[in-house]
Amino acid sequence: MSYFPFPAGAHHRWAGLLLLFLFGLGACSTAPPVGMTPVAPFDLTRYEGKWYELARLDHSFERGLSDVSATYRAQPDGSVEVINRGYDSERKDWQQAVGRALFTGDPNRASLKVSFFGPFYGGYHVVALDQQNYRWAMVAGPNRDYLWILAREKQISADLRDRLLSQARTLGFAVEQLIWVDQTRQDG
Secondary structure, eight states: OOOOOOOTTOOHHHHHHHHHHHHHHHTSOSSOOTTOOOOSSOOHHHHOEEEEEEEEEOOTTTTTEEEEEEEEEEOTTSOEEEEEEEEETTTTEEEEEEEEEEESSOTTSOEEEEEEETTEEEEEEEEEEOTTTOOEEEEEOSSTTOEEEEESSSOOOHHHHHHHHHHHHHTTOOGGGEEEOOOOSOOO
């Protein structure tokens, strides 16, 4: 998942876009999309760390960003710190957003809600996962308009890509609309 609504050092323009997005998210459910079951068992300790965003469905809060990554860290209070980072080629600068995720129920089930601002949360549901090695994941939002393919490495094999696309298509996602994220820069 890479909700990325609030870059560091944002100006009023970004704040307005963020508020518009968050009000929309506030109206959304944090439940998984109908017909999707979040991964279980799920081990947050193994999920922690850095993930590269390989593909996403387009949204204004990530538009124009490349080299996007998400880092997850369990917190003592049971929440999860989420740090999303990406390169904005128009501004020629790295952008970052820090959020908080909470499990929506049993922490052994990969169903969370995430917020980057105040009381507004959006669904974050791992619907496919390399449960043996935690090397790749497919994440859905509260509906089929949100999909991310994440991996521990900046690339995955063509075979794995095809399998994930097939699974996403079966789940009802518009895979032909996925944006494949450039992952060419070193974190800066």
